[in-house]
Amino acid sequence: MEHSSLDILHVDGKLRLKFFGELTLYNLTSYQKTVDSINFSRETDVIIDFMELEFLDSAASIFIYNLEKKLLSDGIQVEILCKNEDILEIIHLVKNQKQISTKIAHSAKRGILEKLGEHTYQNYLGFLSFMAFMGELFSNKICYIISFKNIRYKEIAFEINESAVKAFGIVALTSFLIGLVVAYQSAYQLKIYGANIFIVDMLGISVLRELSPLITAIVIAGRSGSAFTAQIGAMKITQELDAMRTMGFDPYKFLVIPKIIALMITMPILIFISDIMAVIGGIVVANIDLGITVDLFLDRFSEVVAAKHFFIGIAKGPFFAFLIATIGIYRGLMVKDDTQSIGFNTTKSVVESIFAVIICDAVFSIALTNLGI
Amino acid sequence: MKNIIEVRDVKTIFDERIVHNGLNLTVKEGEIYGLLGPSGCGKTTLLREMVMLQKINSGSIKVLDYELNHIKNEEAQQLRQKWGVLFQSGALFSSLKLKENIALPLVEYTNLSKAMINEIVEYKISIVGLKSEDANLYPSQISGGMKKKAALARSLAMDPKLLFLDEPTSGLDPISAREFDALILKLRDILGLTIVMVSHDLQSIYDTLDSVAIIDNKKIVYEGSLGNIKSVKNEFIQTFFGKYNE
Ligand SMILES: Nc1ncnc2c1ncn2[C@@H]1O[C@H](COP(=O)(O)OP(=O)(O)O)[C@@H](O)[C@H]1O
Numbered sequence: 001m002e003h004s005s006l007d008i009l010h011v012d013g014k015l016r017l018k019f020f021g022e023l024t025l026y027n028l029t030s031y032q033k034t035v036d037s038i039n040f041s042r043e044t045d046v047i048i049d050f051m052e053l054e055f056l057d058s059a060a061s062i063f064i065y066n067l068e069k070k071l072l073s074d075g076i077q078v079e080i081l082c083k084n085e086d087i088l089e090i091i092h093l094v095k096n097q098k099q100i101s102t103k104i105a106h107s108a109k110r111g112i113l114e115k116l117g118e119h120t121y122q123n124y125l126g127f128l129s130f131m132a133f134m135g136e137l138f139s140n141k142i143c144y145i146i147s148f149k150n151i152r153y154k155e156i157a158f159e160i161n162e163s164a165v166k167a168f169g170i171v172a173l174t175s176f177l178i179g180l181v182v183a184y185q186s187a188y189q190l191k192i193y194g195a196n197i198f199i200v201d202m203l204g205i206s207v208l209r210e211l212s213p214l215i216t217a218i219v220i221a222g223r224s225g226s227a228f229t230a231q232i233g234a235m236k237i238t239q240e241l242d243a244m245r246t247m248g249f250d251p252y253k254f255l256v257i258p259k260i261i262a263l264m265i266t267m268p269i270l271i272f273i274s275d276i277m278a279v280i281g282g283i284v285v286a287n288i289d290l291g292i293t294v295d296l297f298l299d300r301f302s303e304v305v306a307a308k309h310f311f312i313g314i315a316k317g318p319f320f321a322f323l324i325a326t327i328g329i330y331r332g333l334m335v336k337d338d339t340q341s342i343g344f345n346t347t348k349s350v351v352e353s354i355f356a357v358i359i360c361d362a363v364f365s366i367a368l369t370n371l372g373i
Numbered sequence: 374m375k376n377i378i379e380v381r382d383v384k385t386i387f388d389e390r391i392v393h394n395g396l397n398l399t400v401k402e403g404e405i406y407g408l409l410g411p412s413g414c415g416k417t418t419l420l421r422e423m424v425m426l427q428k429i430n431s432g433s434i435k436v437l438d439y440e441l442n443h444i445k446n447e448e449a450q451q452l453r454q455k456w457g458v459l460f461q462s463g464a465l466f467s468s469l470k471l472k473e474n475i476a477l478p479l480v481e482y483t484n485l486s487k488a489m490i491n492e493i494v495e496y497k498i499s500i501v502g503l504k505s506e507d508a509n510l511y512p513s514q515i516s517g518g519m520k521k522k523a524a525l526a527r528s529l530a531m532d533p534k535l536l537f538l539d540e541p542t543s544g545l546d547p548i549s550a551r552e553f554d555a556l557i558l559k560l561r562d563i564l565g566l567t568i569v570m571v572s573h574d575l576q577s578i579y580d581t582l583d584s585v586a587i588i589d590n591k592k593i594v595y596e597g598s599l600g601n602i603k604s605v606k607n608e609f610i611q612t613f614f615g616k617y618n619e
């Protein structure tokens with residue numbers, strides 16, 4: 001490669017910038033520094049000499065264009081010496097383009113107050129759109145449930161299989177382990193007081209009333225809620241939802257309602273399974289660690305644990321299911337036309353539905369306790 | 374001839390950006406009608422408004438004598454069975470096989486027997502030039518051109534009177550694109566369809582279209598036949614059609 005350099009000399013009272021070799025984006029910065037350090041204020045004529053220049057790229061031409069413009073506006077005569085056709089052409093091209101191009105507007109920096117305001121407003125809009133979704137769900141589409149011929153049995157059955165039957169294993173395993181852990185921790189405490197048999201009371205009530213519904217809801221939110229969001233979100237991106245609408249297949253009827261109904265039907269069953277498995281976990285620990293036989297455990301269980309705890313736990317199922325399914329689907333419908341928003345909305349869907357489930361559980365707790373149940 | 378679609382003074386605004394401002398056009402029965410214009414001028418948006426996927430800010434759109442602004446739910450449902458829509462990317466249902474995709478409207482809207490639906494699906498598959506062994510594939514297993522054909526077969530399943538196509542030949546190789554053009558002409562002739570399509574494919578435009586509407590600067594700058602389009606003083610028309618010799 002030619003040796004590239006810049007000579008600055010005075011000839012006949014004119015400042016001459018003589019470039020050698022190449023002037024490209026790779027060596028532009030150093031030249032720019034050199035040129036910036038020149039004091040042009042005493043000059044009247046500047047000659048930019050490209051006679052020895054081999055190659056000029058478009059970035060460098062922009063630099064030359066800007067330099068020329070600046071010098072001209074300072075009232076300095078500029079002359080470009082060049083015989084190389086290619087270089088002249090690119091200078092000409094850049095000059096023409098720059099004259100018609102407009103500056104890209106940079107968005108102004110925003111203060112913290114403005115950001116906060118916008119954030120609040122966005123959240124408010126989000127809340128409104130969720131309300132609109134719920135409104136549409138109830139007002140417009142409940143009619144499909146009312147008239148029997150509109151119920152999509154096939155879709156509901158499919159969803160029951162997808163989001164619940166296939167979740168039996170993981171719900172059972174998680175619940176068994178939770179039962180085991182809770183029993184093991186309490187056994188340690190109970191042994192100190194010799195109150196071994198009370199493991200049954202403790203475990204029975206906490207599992208049936210609170211733990212099983214919550215554990216099941218959390219597993220289902222993570223497993224099926226997120227799947228709803230991802231599926232509907234992807235369908236939105238691939239325009240499948242639009243295609244459904246133009247064919248007159250209401251997505252609410254085909255996708256939304258069946259999912260909600262399926263989950264509401266199966267959630268109590270899953271909680272029931274979770275109850276069984278958690279209690280089995282407790283029995284195992286009671287047997288091994290505390291020396292309580294299975295018969296004794298079950299006798300005590302039917303004696304001290306009232307059936308209402310079981311029914312309260314089961315009754316929470318449909319409510320939790322409704323929250324998980326609607327939030328999952330709503331988030332899916334909120335997906336924009338880019339893949340990143342699938343990830344964003346899936347995360348949101350899981351976090352929000354677990355949060356909603358816990359709030360709902362707290363409301364249940366307070367209401368039922370105040371009612372004396 | 375009857376007017377199939379009437380668009381009157383339509384205005385569309387996204388956030389603060391005006392996309393259409395006072396747009397008018399008329400599609401007549403039996404026509405192949407093209408929507409043309411530079412990228413981003415709002416062709417897809419207009420198409421989406423015609424098929425009720427998007428609301429207009431003001432003005433009116435009339436499709437097959439239904440006024441879309443005041444359409445009732447049941448009427449909208451009837452209307453949707455009278456048209457077919459081919460999306461730019463096909464939008465086949467990815468969880469269904471091709472034959473199930475095509476059969477879906479038939480299964481949902483008619484009480485035809487399984488055997489009859491199968492017959493119809495076979496016919497639609499052959500009419501768009503797919504092979505019958507393709508019918509058992511999923512959308513992810515076929516090429517782009519085949520997807521377009523399958524999506525066309527699906528939009529034709531209910532024998533619609535009106536067909537909307539968004540860039541049907543874009544992304545196809547030239548041979549498939551010409552086949553697609555021939556197919557569309559053939560369908561218009563045998564089924565008596567009215568077709569509204571967005572296209573950038575000059576060859577396809579000259580081969581298939583009866584009338585065009587050029588959208589530029591938020592309005593229709595030309596509506597009519599292709600014959601004397603080159604005389605129109607408009608930058609887009611001059612650059613787009615200028616060099617083409619029939
Ligand atoms: N959902 C949307 N939100 C905001 N702007 C949109 C949306 N859809 C389309 N636009 C804008 O409307 C204009 C027309 O888009 P489109 O109809 O897709 O153009 P084309 O004529 O290329 O099909 C574009 O400027 C686009 O940015």
Ligand SMILES: [Mg+2]
Nearest residue numbers: 416417418571
């Ligand atoms: Mg488009």
